[in-house]
Amino acid sequence: MFIKNQFIQNKLVLHLMEQEEFELLTVSSNQEEYLLWKTNKRNVDIVRVSLKQYDWNREVEASVQQVEKNVLQNIQLPLFKQSLSFHHVFIVEYEPVDSWSNLMNRESAVNKIDHSFVYLCAKDRDEVLAHFFQKAHLHRSLAFSIPDNLFELEYQTETLKQKIQKIQKNEEKAILALFNRGKPRLSYLILAINIIIFLLLEYRGGSVNPETLIQFGAKYNVAMMEGEWWRIITSMFLHIGIFHLALNMLALYFIGTLVERIYGNIRFVIIYFLAGIAGGMASFALNPSIAAGASGALFGLFGALLYFGLKNPKVFFKTMGTNVIFIVILNIIFGFSVPQVDNGAHIGGLIGGFIASGIVMLPKTKAFMQQLIAVVVYVFYVFGLLAFGLTNEDVQYDETLQIHRIQQLIEEEQYEEVTEIVSSTLPYAKELEAELRFYRAFANIYLESFDIAKSDLETAVQHRPDFEEAWYNLALLYQQENEYDKALQAAEKLLDLNNEESSYQTLYEELKRAEN
Structure with missing residues (x-):
């Protein structure tokens, strides 16, 4: 009886969401099939709960392979995952005509999947579900009785569907709320200031002219050693050439607005400037050349996203996590490969932005002791860079x-x-x-x-x-x-x-x- 299978399916899905902390990935339009996943440290479990009936073993195998391929193409897995297990739970009226026992201990034909299990709930439903709970390392048992009255069964099935939909909508609202804590006004303001100053640089002698850059406040170790430490701030708004400006402003437009939406306006600007200061200090300590640009502050925004990922790993990897980590690693490798790139400022800003995020914390988060520790770490970090820079004679006496x-x-x-x-x-x-x-x-x-x-x-x-x-x-x-x-x-x-x-x-x- 199909309605009975629907009831069991929705009961199982609701149990996974409420009791086992699984998240709903997708649901078919006719609610015949649900896909859920759960990450536990570096282990990922994906569960498919399906009502599709297959007559032959080969049809089950083909369906399993196709679903596994589609899922891996459309989700972002944690970057350093240790294992990935796929569980296909079929709640059906009857088993395939031919033998299907080979599916119970099958090897997945899809790369990246370490374990793939198939469970056919037909005759021995309770025994099969117990086997699934064991393989999926589920801790809370599922016990229920199926109503005998058809109308009651239909009513409870519909109620279960509505509960699942409500949980999913609440989760979506919670995720959207994480990315809508502030309108990106300050990102646009900083972007406009950078462009205006660049035009002024071009008008007054050229943005690639060292003398003009020094006059407008570029990072210049000689002047800083003589007391002009304000250059760490002013250099954040100067750019050397149109390509440098375009690249940084593009990053500010995409990454800056994202961080401002996540952290809010005030937290964003604090992270931006604290990261810029840390990046400038790292540049002073490690790079003797005249330097300018918002790169240190922008890498600090990547640090803020990594901090967000630390606090919200599921949302982070479900949305942007792998891309953010890939871009950071790619830029660091690029920085070490190209001598003209101020990699010290990039890495210094990245670390500074991560620590600064711990100082301001995410909105609606209270952790005074952690914030205090982050302040102390930031102060030691920046003054440590300063002390190293003052004593780094190879840099300060660069010929x-x-x-x-x-x-x-x-x-x-x-x-x-x-x-x-x-x-x-x-x-x-x-x-x-x-x-x-x-x-x-x-x-x-x-x-x-x-x-x-x-x-x-x-x-x-x-x-x-x-x-x-x-x-x-x-x-x-x-x-x-x-x-x-x-x-x-x-x-x-x-x-x-x-x-x-x-x-x-x-x-x-x-x-x-x-x-x-």
């Missing part, structure tokens, strides 16, 4: 960074400071020792320390024999010291390097006349 600073100081005619910076940077020089010694010699010439300047230039041309400027200044110093043989040799070297430069030819002719 490229210091040469940029030296060029500025020479323009300002601060020659004594130039000599001090070169002297402190030379022990860490790897490729630009010749350039550093050239600049120190240049400063010492103006300071009239000619012997030191001559020594630096001699060392510079040893490291870089094609260093024309160093040879030229060295020739002039030899000429001034009346060392005409050495001066002439230096001038001849200049002409070997570049015989089209008129000043080199003039110097050579002067030295030849002086020698004669």
Whole structure:
């Protein structure tokens, strides 16, 4: 009797949802088949409760394989799942005509499924259901009696269906509520500010011009070491080139609005700026280059989504979890592969955003002690990065960074400071020792320390024999010291390097006349 099977089916489905914490995945339009799932740590159980009647063993097998393929194509499984078991419970009037015992211990033909079980509830219903409960590791027994009166049976069956629908609607409302806790106003505001500042950068000298970036507040370790820590905030609103801006603003549009909907407006902006600060501090500690961009804050938003996943793993993996984790891993790998990417800021912001999410917590969550611990962890994290950055001499005395600073100081005619910076940077020089010694010699010439300047230039041309400027200044110093043989040799070297430069030819002719 079909209505009797419907009653058993809905009784079982309702028990799985209410007592065993299964979630309804799908239900067929005629309510003939339900699909439910449950994740327990890294183990996933998927249960199919069907009223479909099959006459032959092969029809059951074909149905099982097709359903398993369809389910795996349409759901997101936990990324690090340990095992996946599929349970097909058929509540039918009779068993297939041919033998079906081989289905009880079958191996699934579908990849990723570790165990696949088939249960045919026909004659020995109670025994089969007990077997299913054992294989599915269900803890609460299901006991019920089937009404004898047909009208009562129909009424109770309909009541069970309505209860299932109500639970499903409540679950859907609860999930929707998680993603509608704030309208994404601040995301759009931050996006607009970034675009406006980018246009201003382009107007005032170009977004790829280092001088313009420094002037507008890019992360510049030299200035920060001198007290300009506000650059950690201002650099979050600067972008280097249109591609950099477009990529970050696209991420802010999609990820920022999502995080703002989940956490609400105030929590979102706190996470954004705390992550940006952490990312900026990590960049200061690990990256000597001039840097700018919202990447640290944006990776912090990924950290906020990961924190959401930690607190709501079922919803997370049911909706976006695998995609979020994949994007984060892909970006980190990309960052390590491309030297120009500030991977320190990315990872620093990701961690900072995760911790910041623990500080603000999800809406309607009260955990004062956890929040306090998160505040302490964040403070230690940021100041730990600061302490490491201040003592990381390989970064703070990076030769490229210091040469940029030296060029500025020479323009300002601060020659004594130039000599001090070169002297402190030379022990860490790897490729630009010749350039550093050239600049120190240049400063010492103006300071009239000619012997030191001559020594630096001699060392510079040893490291870089094609260093024309160093040879030229060295020739002039030899000429001034009346060392005409050495001066002439230096001038001849200049002409070997570049015989089209008129000043080199003039110097050579002067030295030849002086020698004669």
